[in-house]
Amino acid sequence: MKKSNKQRRAEIKARRLERAAAASAAHLREKDVRLPQPDFGSALGCEPADRIVLGQYNNTYGVLPRFYEPRPFTCRDCGAEEVWTAKQQKWWYEVVHGHIDSRAVRCLACRRARRERLRNAPPGASLLREQTDRLRALGDAKPTASAVAEIEAALESKWWSLRVVAIQTMARWGGEANLAKLHELMAARPEGGRRYFAWERVAADAARSALLNRERWP
Known part of the structure; x- marks a missing residue:
C-alpha cells in the first residue's frame, strides 16, 4: 500500500526523534563515565x-x-x-x-x-560587625531620641551595609515619618545609565524589601 506524504513525514520525524534520544542517552552515559586516571606513582x-x-x-x-x-x-x-x-x-x-x-x-x-x-580578638576588632549587630538590636525596641540619632548617622556612613541595616531598622520601627522616608528612597531609584549602580538604587531596593518583610516582624 502506497503511503501518503503525510505518513512519510511522520515516519521521518519519528526516526529523527529516536536518533536524537539515542544520541542524548549516549552523551549522558559518556559524561557519567569516570575515565581511569594515570598512575603517576x-x-x-x-x-x-x-x-x-x-x-x-x-x-x-x-x-x-x-x-x-x-x-x-x-x-x-x-x-x-x-x-x-x-x-x-x-x-x-x-x-x-x-x-x-x-x-x-x-x-x-x-x-x-x-x-x-x-x-581571641579583643572587642572592637570587628567594629563593623558590632555596629551592624547594634543597629539590628535597635529595631527590637521602641525608637528613642538616641536610637533615632544613631540610625540617622548610619544612613550617612561610608559603609553601605550599615545604611541598609539602618533602612531595615526604620521599617521595623514603622511610623508615618519612617515609612514616608522609605517610600522616598524607593521613588528615587534610578532605572538605568551610569547611576544604575549608585547608592540610590541599593537604597531603593533595600527599602522595598524592608517594607515587603514588615509583616514578618512582630
Whole structure:
C-alpha cells in the first residue's frame, strides 16, 4: 500500500526523534563515565584528580587538572619555605571544595596562630560587625531620641551595609515619618545609565524589601 506524504513525514520525524534520544542517552552515559586516571606513582608525590567532583564545585574558564603535584610556596607570615603536598591539595579541592584557583599561602604553624588570634580578638576588632549587630538590636525596641540619632548617622556612613541595616531598622520601627522616608528612597531609584549602580538604587531596593518583610516582624 502506497503511503501518503503525510505518513512519510511522520515516519521521518519519528526516526529523527529516536536518533536524537539515542544520541542524548549516549552523551549522558559518556559524561557519567569516570575515565581511569594515570598512575603517576607515589615516588613523584602526585595524586589523581577527580575532575567530575571538581567540575561540580568550580566555575572556571581554566582547564581542570588531571592530577595534583606538590607545590612549593613561601609562607606570607614567617617566610618559611613549605610544600603544599598533593594529598593536601586533593583534600582541599575535593573534600572542602576550595576553589581550584586558590593556593596555600601560610604554613601550618602560622595558620594555627592566625586562627588563635582571631578567636581571641579583643572587642572592637570587628567594629563593623558590632555596629551592624547594634543597629539590628535597635529595631527590637521602641525608637528613642538616641536610637533615632544613631540610625540617622548610619544612613550617612561610608559603609553601605550599615545604611541598609539602618533602612531595615526604620521599617521595623514603622511610623508615618519612617515609612514616608522609605517610600522616598524607593521613588528615587534610578532605572538605568551610569547611576544604575549608585547608592540610590541599593537604597531603593533595600527599602522595598524592608517594607515587603514588615509583616514578618512582630
